[in-house]
Amino acid sequence: MTTLPDLPHSIDAEKATLGSILLNRDAIIAIAPWLQADYFYLQRHVQIYEAMLACYNARIPPDTRTVAEELRRRNQLEAVGGVLYLAELVDSVPTSYHVEYYARIVERTALLRRLIAAGSKIAALGYEEQQDIETTLDLAEQILFEVSQRRTNQDFIHIGQVIDAYYEQINYLQDHRGEVVGLPTGFRDLDQLTGGLQRSDLIILAARPGVGKTSLVMSIAHNVAMQYQGTVGIFSLEMSREQLVQRLLSMETSIDTHRLRLGQLREEEMERVISAMGRLAAAPIYIEDTAGLSIMDVRSRARRLQARVGVDLIIIDYLQLMQGRRSENRVQEVSEISRGLKALARELNVPVIALSQLSRAVEGRTSHIPMLSDLRESGSIEQDADIVMFIYREELYDPNTDKKGIAEIHIAKHRNGPVGVVSMRFDPSTTRFMDLTYRTPEGY
Known part of the structure; x- marks a missing residue:
């Protein structure tokens, strides 16, 4: 023996x-x-x-x-x-x-x-x-x-230890009063309303097709990586990695995405593109563009990325393109996916931004401003999310509006903070969101 x-x-x-x-x-x-x-x-x-x-x-x-x-x-x-x-x-x-x-x-x-x-x-x-x-x-x-990750399987922790940790957090907030306490998005008014992206939060960013979901989340990814050196993991289930890089280049150079795609660039613009490529190549951005990933695939790959390089932000584009386990209906699948994404945010202790489609009910109302009930295919998305943000652009519904180039970000749910509306500039030619008072340093 x-x-x-x-x-x-x-x-x-x-x-x-x-x-x-x-x-x-x-x-x-x-x-x-x-x-x-x-x-x-x-x-x-x-x-x-x-x-x-x-x-x-x-x-x-x-x-x-x-x-x-x-x-x-x-x-x-x-x-x-x-x-x-x-x-x-x-x-x-x-x-x-x-x-x-x-x-x-x-x-x-x-x-x-x-x-x-x-x-x-x-x-x-x-x-x-x-x-x-x-x-x-x-x-x-x-x-x-x-x-x-050296985690314990303890079921309970004494409240005294929680109090000690919270006391340190309060002291930190007192010493850094007025600063963004979470991961900054790079958008002043949005960070002021949300306090930045908080660890273990699931943030749902929703809009109808073509309104700018991917553009906003890529602007956030660009800001986190380029301004704050945060590591970003992007699961792109809709667009290829080349298309995402093209968008990032357009944001970094302020050159029209259409001309970038066709290669119609002046010599001076080509120099800007080459310079921007160098900066982006060094950015801590990691892209996974495999289509049809399941929630288990996403969790598995996110864990490996976390173990390999450490992650500050996970982005999913977009939730409805993920595959759930076979169930009786799609609503159950989406519910499983949203619960899995919240579990991932807690497991990795990082914010997770998941894009989501809205139902067509938005188009049939007099007011086209999205509501929580418009979240497509599952009420559990609203339940699992810590923050739900909607993008609304009035110019898409009223060609005569005086709000051309303006996008409103509606914070419709904020589990640990206030709700409200933030206005931003949106440039469709470069698919870039900016603060209302933003000006590029180069003057482009």
Whole structure:
């Protein structure tokens, strides 16, 4: 009979980590943000470290006396070996100087144990023959991704830890009052209303065909990458990567997209195009233009991109072109897709912008301004979204309007903020959105 090797662990590193904290009450500051209690192999070390974290979160220095008192309060002091074992931990390390080095060993061995556990879970999935293969592959990849992202499977977190994190957030907001707290879109009025694009938010951008959904989202992608050096992942299910690059070049050079497509450029314009190509080539923009992707395909590829380069923004163009699992009707499929996109935003902790079509009901009303009920094929899109934005251009319905070249962005739903309307300039020739007061630096 084959004997399985012990799971990876280092008792010496665990004792040295805990001893360093008891030796120097400030040692925990360097490791508390990332060293989790369940990284420890021995249960009594888990309990001791949890007591240390409780002291730390209560702003009580975690020394031998305070940690012993916390363990006594939890009825765990005797189980961990009493005060004598805490003293033994202190004696196990000569100095606290290397606490982070010891803690990294504890972390590494814990992740190796998780990898072994993940392998067992994935192997078990392989025996579930009745389960849809796409679901099985997605679950397997998610198990591995959680290990690589060093995530815990804890069900609950004490409210005190949440309060501490929120206190730091409030202090940050106080110090940066008036600034955009999320990922800036590059549009002043839109950022002022939304506070920027917030992590884990699903933002739905909807309009009728030809109004400018792709143009606006590509303007946002351009601004995020070029102005703020944010990494953008674009899933383009409708347009090819070449067409997207053409739009980005038009935005960057202010040259008509039609003339770019035909190559009808003056010498001076060609120089601008070459210069813009160099800038765009260095931009952190990644494009996936495979048609007909499923929500599982999108989640899988987004995870890989996140693991490879880190992502600040995910864009889906557009939601109704994604494939759901076969179900009784399309409404159920779209509901599954919208829930999956919200789950993706939370999983990667980045904003996800998904474009969406509107129903034809908009065209049949006296007022053509979109409403939440116009979202096509599913009410769950509205339910899952944190923000729903509509684009409305009056000139498309009234040729005599005095609002030519003006697009209104209607924030119809904002889960954590106000709703309202933002007006922008829109240049159809370059498919570019701009602030109303915008002027290009070159004067083009």
